[in-house]
Amino acid sequence: MPILSVNKLTKSFGGLTAVSNVNMELEQGELVGLIGPNGAGKTTLFNLLTGVYVPSSGTITLTKDGKSKPIHGLKPYTICKEGLARTFQNIRLFKDLTVLDNVRIAMNQNVKYGLASSFFHLPSHRKEEEKLLHDAIELLKIFKLDHKKDELAKNLPYGEQRHLEIARALATKPILLLLDEPAAGMNPAETAELTELIGWIREKFNLTILLIEHDMSLVMKICERIYVLDYGVVIANGTPEEIKNNKRVIEAYLGEEISNV
Amino acid sequence: MDKIRKNKTLMKLIYLVLTYAVVQVLISTGIITYYLQDILTTICINIILAVSLNLITGFTGQFSLGHAGFMSIGAYVCAIITLRMSTTFGFIIGAIAGAVAAALVGCLVGLPTLRLKGDYLAIATLGMSEIIRIIAVNLEITNGAAGLSSIPQFVNWVWLFVFTAGTILIISNFIRSSHGRACISVREDEIAAEAMGINSTRYKVIAFTMGAFFAGIAGALYASYFYVIKPDTFGFQKSIDVLIIVVFGGMGSLSGSVISAFVLALINTLLQSLAEVRMILYAVILVVIMIFRPQGLMGSKELSVSTLSKVGQIFQPRKGGDK
Amino acid sequence: MEQFLQQIVNGISLGSIYALIALGYTMVYGIIKLINFAHSDVYMLGAFVGYFCMTTLRLNFFLSLLASMAFCTVLGVVIEKVAYKPLRNSTRIAALITAIGVSLFLQYTTMAITGPDVRSYPAMSGFLAQSVSLGSIRITMQQIIILAVTIVLMVVLQFIVKKTRIGRAMRAVSLDQDAAELMGININATISFTFALGSALAGAAGILVGVYYNSINPLMGTLPGLKAFVAAVFGGIGLIPGAMIGGYFIGIVEVLVSGYGNSMYRDAVVFAILILILIIKPAGLLGKNVREKV
Ligand SMILES: Nc1ncnc2c1ncn2[C@@H]1O[C@H](COP(=O)(O)OP(=O)(O)OP(=O)(O)O)[C@@H](O)[C@H]1O
Numbered sequence: 001m002p003i004l005s006v007n008k009l010t011k012s013f014g015g016l017t018a019v020s021n022v023n024m025e026l027e028q029g030e031l032v033g034l035i036g037p038n039g040a041g042k043t044t045l046f047n048l049l050t051g052v053y054v055p056s057s058g059t060i061t062l063t064k065d066g067k068s069k070p071i072h073g074l075k076p077y078t079i080c081k082e083g084l085a086r087t088f089q090n091i092r093l094f095k096d097l098t099v100l101d102n103v104r105i106a107m108n109q110n111v112k113y114g115l116a117s118s119f120f121h122l123p124s125h126r127k128e129e130e131k132l133l134h135d136a137i138e139l140l141k142i143f144k145l146d147h148k149k150d151e152l153a154k155n156l157p158y159g160e161q162r163h164l165e166i167a168r169a170l171a172t173k174p175i176l177l178l179l180d181e182p183a184a185g186m187n188p189a190e191t192a193e194l195t196e197l198i199g200w201i202r203e204k205f206n207l208t209i210l211l212i213e214h215d216m217s218l219v220m221k222i223c224e225r226i227y228v229l230d231y232g233v234v235i236a237n238g239t240p241e242e243i244k245n246n247k248r249v250i251e252a253y254l255g256e257e258i259s260n261v
Numbered sequence: 262m263d264k265i266r267k268n269k270t271l272m273k274l275i276y277l278v279l280t281y282a283v284v285q286v287l288i289s290t291g292i293i294t295y296y297l298q299d300i301l302t303t304i305c306i307n308i309i310l311a312v313s314l315n316l317i318t319g320f321t322g323q324f325s326l327g328h329a330g331f332m333s334i335g336a337y338v339c340a341i342i343t344l345r346m347s348t349t350f351g352f353i354i355g356a357i358a359g360a361v362a363a364a365l366v367g368c369l370v371g372l373p374t375l376r377l378k379g380d381y382l383a384i385a386t387l388g389m390s391e392i393i394r395i396i397a398v399n400l401e402i403t404n405g406a407a408g409l410s411s412i413p414q415f416v417n418w419v420w421l422f423v424f425t426a427g428t429i430l431i432i433s434n435f436i437r438s439s440h441g442r443a444c445i446s447v448r449e450d451e452i453a454a455e456a457m458g459i460n461s462t463r464y465k466v467i468a469f470t471m472g473a474f475f476a477g478i479a480g481a482l483y484a485s486y487f488y489v490i491k492p493d494t495f496g497f498q499k500s501i502d503v504l505i506i507v508v509f510g511g512m513g514s515l516s517g518s519v520i521s522a523f524v525l526a527l528i529n530t531l532l533q534s535l536a537e538v539r540m541i542l543y544a545v546i547l548v549v550i551m552i553f554r555p556q557g558l559m560g561s562k563e564l565s566v567s568t569l570s571k572v573g574q575i576f577q578p579r580k581g582g583d584k
Numbered sequence: 585m586e587q588f589l590q591q592i593v594n595g596i597s598l599g600s601i602y603a604l605i606a607l608g609y610t611m612v613y614g615i616i617k618l619i620n621f622a623h624s625d626v627y628m629l630g631a632f633v634g635y636f637c638m639t640t641l642r643l644n645f646f647l648s649l650l651a652s653m654a655f656c657t658v659l660g661v662v663i664e665k666v667a668y669k670p671l672r673n674s675t676r677i678a679a680l681i682t683a684i685g686v687s688l689f690l691q692y693t694t695m696a697i698t699g700p701d702v703r704s705y706p707a708m709s710g711f712l713a714q715s716v717s718l719g720s721i722r723i724t725m726q727q728i729i730i731l732a733v734t735i736v737l738m739v740v741l742q743f744i745v746k747k748t749r750i751g752r753a754m755r756a757v758s759l760d761q762d763a764a765e766l767m768g769i770n771i772n773a774t775i776s777f778t779f780a781l782g783s784a785l786a787g788a789a790g791i792l793v794g795v796y797y798n799s800i801n802p803l804m805g806t807l808p809g810l811k812a813f814v815a816a817v818f819g820g821i822g823l824i825p826g827a828m829i830g831g832y833f834i835g836i837v838e839v840l841v842s843g844y845g846n847s848m849y850r851d852a853v854v855f856a857i858l859i860l861i862l863i864i865k866p867a868g869l870l871g872k873n874v875r876e877k878v
């Protein structure tokens with residue numbers, strides 16, 4: 001049973017069909033890449049999966065603990081509760097809040113104390129807050145951000161902001177993680193480090209990961225399978241080897257990037 | 262860690278009791294005259310209004326221009342109840358009923374209108390408070406445009422203190438909880454917040470309802486202290502007055518709101534005889550703040566007990582070591 | 585039926601005034617996304633300048649109309665340059681609060697100068713004081729003038745926006761400011777021009793409302809201003825035809841509520857309409873919903 005199955009998913013904006021009849025299946029624990037030229041509809045697909053946009057047609061089904069559940073058309077926060085977390089292509093951290101708060105906010109959905117407890121800071125609030133703080137710092141340590149927990153997110157260097165976004169997504173305790181161009185704007189050394197990190201968190205948190213990336217060295221290195229999107233249509237789907245040699249893919253990319261890898 | 266926390270709580274308690282006691286003594290000895298008591302009451306009511314509006318606008322980022330509407334609900338409900346039940350118990354019932362009624366309206370109005378963004382929400386809340394005012398003008402039980410008078414006066418320093426300190430405490434506790442952080446995240450970036458599992462509508466409605474509740478309390482205090490209320494007391498102008506306090510103090514800073522309520526009361530008193538000049542000055546201050554210091558007096562920073570104790574330490578011999 | 589038609593006639597006069605004010609709101613909102621709260625006070629000042637021209641200077645109605653439009657044009661541009669321009673890149677809330685500040689400033693400065701009292705407008709004389717009767721429906725010359733002035737101004741406005749260079753610039757800037765700038769459009773001049781145009785219309789509305797209601801005071805702008813804004817939102821904010829439709833709709837509804845229902849509730853009804861339209865179709869009658877791109 002695939003953890004996520006997307007069936008004939010379509011989204012049009014007025015006359016433009018940004019995502020067209022997409023079928024996709026992700027198995028538990030897979031690390032899958034999603035590539036395609038600029039404007040191919042990759043981010044739109046993410047927005048559909050996470051409920052930011054409502055699909056024009058088609059279905060999205062999430063399978064958790066053996067139970068399947070349609071999630072298309074649900075609100076983003078409900079989808080997040082179901083176990084889908086994401087990062088954004090153009091970083092959307094809470095810029096004016098601290099690193100720590102960025103992570104703690106993402107933990108809100110699993111917080112157990114109620115409003116009354118928050119008004120009077122009852123013992124349940126205190127206990128839970130201590131746990132929250134502890135978990136948040138543990139998470140930040142993974143990304144070597146724990147010593148910067150009190151800094152404002154906007155003051156972090158670019159690469160660390162990207163890391164913090166991943167940490168924030170992990171704080172929601174997802175089963176499926178969607179990363180939108182996590183290596184964008186990073187230098188080769190940073191990208192290499194990130195590549196390793198992504199592989200590592202997948203093991204550690206038992207995640208399934210879907211990843212959009214233009215950096216082919218990263219994609220080809222860690223993805224087990226790759227979907228290629230062009231003009232909203234899936235034009236290929238297979239292992240990195242297969243994708244590298246696929247004629248339609250090479251055409252879509254004008255042969256450049258892929259054959260260079 | 263536990264010890265620091267207990268210390269902080271203790272410090273807070275000491276400051277609170279001290280404030281209460283000092284003012285009480287000043288009132289008993291007649292140093293705070295009736296005139297000054299009026300000002301003190303206005304300040305306390307304005308603090309409650311500003312802090313509660315700050316929760317809605319400063320922390321949750323929902324621009325409301327209708328705070329006076331909620332205040333008027335609290336004032337009318339409390340007045341109507343105490344006019345029929347003229348005991349302290351009646352006042353407590355009235356204040357709570359007023360606050361709950363305001364909160365209910367806040368919730369009812371909030372549910373549909375909070376889907377609106379920024380300016381649209383501002384206009385919708387303005388419309389809502391105008392509707393409340395017009396209803397008050399037309400109902401019999403509110404005695405129309407003439408309003409209610411001879412409302413039994415129960416509010417004294419004890420009640421003022423309890424309600425003002427209580428409001429600040431509850432709202433500041435809320436802000437420093439996971440739910441409060443969720444509200445702040447909605448202000449910062451609603452789309453990112455929703456993607457991180459925050460039900461933004463829920464938190465907007467919570468902030469709105471809480472804000473309305475405390476505005477209702479402020480209204481009840483107003484009715485019971487000044488014993489006359491009219492629909493026009495709670496017009497657009499009143500909402501603007503509260504907004505000015507919040508903006509001047511800093512959106513997202515509770516201590517800013519408190520300080521600003523004091524400072525503006527001072528300016529008000531000084532310019533009392535010059536009603537129009539006062540408003541012109543207000544207007545200029547508002548524009549100048551927005552152009553040169555849009556974050557207000559405090560920005561989103563807080564004056565906390567620990568900052569206060571740091572200030573306090575200047576006056577103490579250094580003990581070193583224990584931190 | 586006749587009573588109904590009479591109400592409609594009255595509604596159209598009132599609606600003309602709302603439409604004129606609403607146009608200013610809508611154009612400014614369309615171009616810099618700001619609810620220009622001070623607009624209602626520009627309109628109030630239009631009424632005062634008209635009053636001054638007709639009483640102290642003894643000018644006739646039409647010259648006074650031109651004078652108050654000219655005054656408001658200048659005022660609108662000055663407000664934009666002094667108060668709003670420095671805030672062009674700040675938050676929406678900051679800009680809105682500034683607008684409220686400017687509005688308070690104009691109200692209370694006027695009050696300090698003229699006193700808070702209500703003044704009655706000079707009575708119309710000559711043919712302006714006459715009225716025509718169609719059966720039992722009475723149409724006053726004032727009503728005809730209001731409608732005529734409004735129609736003329738709207739035609740001129742349509743011409744400017746649709747056919748002139750600066751009008752095209754306005755439309756371009758309201759669609760996409762950055763792109764317009766890249767195309768060599770002078771953003772500052774365009775914004776100033778928009779304020780000038782909207783304020784001129786508000787000035788005309790001010791003098792017309794003085795004639796219609798016969799009384800003016802420094803705080804008279806707020807309520808009609810809000811209603812005109814409701815009209816703009818109703819029609820679809822940022823859209824010129826929307827403001828016209830909205831203005832007439834609100835004017836007629838208001839008169840009908842006073843005529844058939846309880847006149848005390850007419851303002852409440854207008855605001856209820858606002859809240860309903862915002863909930864049902866926030867983009868307004870003619871507007872399209874847009875979503876933020878993520
Ligand atoms: N909200 C929207 N309204 C209208 N069109 C949109 C919207 N969102 C995306 N599009 C359009 O859909 C198409 C796909 O965009 P999308 O952002 O999904 O591409 P992408 O594959 O992520 O590209 P890139 O690699 O540049 O990030 C583009 O033509 C884009 O302009």
Ligand SMILES: [Mg+2]
Nearest residue numbers: 042043044089
């Ligand atoms: Mg993209």
